[in-house]
Amino acid sequence: MNLFEFGLFKTIYRWFVRSLANQLLFSYLLVITVALLAVSLWALFMIKSESINDLRNSLEVEAVNLALEIDNDLALDSLQAKMRIKKAVDRHATKLNVAITVVNESGNVLADSRANLQNGSGENIATQSEINDALAGIVAFYTRRSQSTQTNWFYAAYPVRSAGRTSGVIRVGVPLTNIEQRLRHDLIVFLEIIFATGAITVLCSLWLARRVNQPLQEMSGLAKKIALSGDISEFVPVSRRDEIGELGLSFNQMIGRLAEQERMRQDFLANASHELKTPTMAIGSVVEALRAGAAEDPVMRKQFLNSLEKLVDRQSSLLQDLLDITRLDGRGDSAGHEPVNVQQLIHDTVEQVKDQSERKKLKLLIKWPSDESEKNKLTGLSVLGNYLQLQRALINILTNAINYTPEEGSVTIIVELGEHEQIQIKIEDTGPGIEPGDIPHIFERFYRADKARSRASGGSGLGLAITREIIARHHGTIEVDSTLGKGSTFIINLPVFLPAFASIDKE
Ligand SMILES: Nc1ncnc2c1ncn2[C@@H]1O[C@H](COP(=O)(O)OP(=O)(O)OP(=O)(O)O)[C@@H](O)[C@H]1O
Ligand SMILES: [Mg+2]
Structure with missing residues (x-):
């Protein structure tokens, strides 16, 4: 038994967890059922209290009318008076289809519409709650189950007053069968509505689930296929x-x-x-x-x-x-974290390509700003990154300039302070320049603008690709400006490393 319960629970749990659509369906169903049940219960409660209220009012009116008719006879303790009371009681009871009982001031029954006795049974029912309350002068309402008919009855008891005191009580009783029947009927209608809504929800959810599940399954199938076969x-x-x-x-x-x-x-x-x-x-x-x-x-x-x-x-x-x-x-995004001094970097790089340029009888110049204070400021600046990588980037550009510039030409490195806290390094040559159509491609891997010449100089078209990659890793930019027959200028911008900010950051 226990095992079965556990197995069933497990199956339901799996059904729930395995599919998003099932989770949606279950949640919708739960919310809708709870909401509808609450509304139905509230409505049934309201219907019941409204009906009882109506009943109360109509019974009260009837009791008051009867009281007006019999209050004199109540005071007289004669057989004729009792017979008149019985007649009036029967008439009202038949008209309204209710049960009416009249008791005297001590609680003895004088007339009962359900009994055929002319002068009442005389039975004392003062202990019944509604009679007891009414004898004390209070209009009382009670619902009680009748043992003989096995139905619920609603009783209203009214004190009849004459000369400032309670001379008797009129009790009107109605079986609640009608109201109960109506409530039962309403309950069934509500349950039908709940069931129908649930069924519609299930259908909608199934439709939605298909719409959601199918493409998701397709995607997950394809992803699995790619993971397995790489196709x-x-x-x-x-x-x-x-x-x-x-x-x-x-x-x-x-x-x-x-x-x-x-x-x-x-x-x-x-x-x-x-x-x-x-x-x-x-x-x-x-x-x-x-x-x-x-x-x-x-x-x-x-x-x-x-x-x-x-x-x-x-x-x-x-x-x-x-x-x-x-x-x-x-490697990831970062280039390195050492401050690289610009002056040092340019000096060392130039040293490395000096021989090459001398062999081609080229003028190799470094131009710092002519303004002394600006130059001093610039030579003290650093870039945050990797020294060897930055040197590699500059050497690639300088080697190109030297390789592609004919003998007796010149290669100039111009260092300036660029916009937005950047250092600008321009490498200018007096070479043949680059065709405008080639410019967008020269940074691509293995791209050579002039195949014959660059192959003759041993190029494979990787130099600028490596340079661009390194500059990007240092959060900088590289551009080229070239005029055919006049020369090319490669412009590098690199963000300045500001140690003051770095130390504030660390705090
Ligand atoms: N300063 C320059 N003047 C004229 N053309 C240039 C200049 N710099 C680059 N180029 C052109 O851009 C192309 C790409 O340059 P890149 O440095 O990537 O390759 P490479 O010099 O041919 O070979 P590698 O540098 O890999 O040995 C070169 O083939 C050349 O045609
Ligand atoms: Mg090159």
Whole structure:
């Protein structure tokens, strides 16, 4: 028995917890039933008290009329008087279909419409509550169950007064069968309404549940499928404009984004392998040439070994770029938390590219503000982040400027205080400039504007992509301004690190 109860309870609990629709259905049903029951009970109570009230009033009127008729006879203790009382009592009782009893001042029955005795039974009923109250001068109402008819009766007892004292009591009684029948009927109607409303609620909830459950199940099915197989070629059908439709749209957007990322990942792999393949194949041919006899000739050997060295350098710098970009992809948002002094950063970076620019006979200049105090202010400023990353970003731009600017040209670094507490670093060259159509793409991975030339200079198109990623991680921006035939300017803005605020923050 216990086990069965536990099992049943468990089944119901599972049914409830497993489905959102069931929870909705159950809650609706509970609320509606409780509300309707409360309203019905209140209505039944009101109907009952209204009916009793009506009854009271009509009984009172009848009693008063009868009292006017019999008050003289009540005072006379004769047989004729009693007979007159009995007649009047019978007449009123038949007219209204009620039971009337009259007692004298001591509570003895003088006349009873339900008994056929001409002069009353004489039985003393002064102990009955309503008679007792009325003899004391109070109009009294009582509901009592009659033992003989097994029905509830409503009694109203009125004191008849003459010459300032209570000379008797008229009691009018009505069986409550009619009222009770009506209440029973009303109760059944109310229960029918509750049942019908419950049934409609169940139907509506089932319909709603289907509408909600079906798309949710579709989505969850698709999500499971994607999780298991990784196949992101499918979308969920969306034909609605409500919240579920919106969820479907977001779900599809998410799948679209995943698909795009997957495509980007594949592109990246394909590009990376392609870039690695070219120098590897070149290394292979050089080694083959050396084997075939080039190693014997000292001049050729030197030449071949030199190009071998260049190829290996290019290969390792490409690998470094690939490593950097995957590392930047993987790490979260933050770049690092050390203050990096701007002057130091620019000085060290320039040191690293000096040789390269000298080899190309380029003028490499750093321009600080001409105003001495502004310059002093600027050289003291720092950027919060990672020193090596920032240096890498600047070197990429400077290397481009040096690589793409013809000999005897110039590369200038201009450092200024930008707007909104920012440091602005501009790198200006006198190179060939960039085609306007290429400008939006040069920061993309593996994008090279002038393929032949950049490949000749060993470029793989990752430099600017890495730079943009690093600058973004430092909450900065990078833009390019270029005129064909005149040169290009790369403009970097980085937020100034304000130690004063940082220390206030820490407090
Ligand atoms: N200063 C510049 N002047 C002219 N063109 C430039 C300049 N800087 C970048 N570019 C163009 O933008 C392209 C992308 O630059 P990016 O630095 O990303 O790649 P790369 O220099 O070709 O190769 P990598 O830097 O990875 O070795 C270059 O191929 C070049 O065409
Ligand atoms: Mg580059």
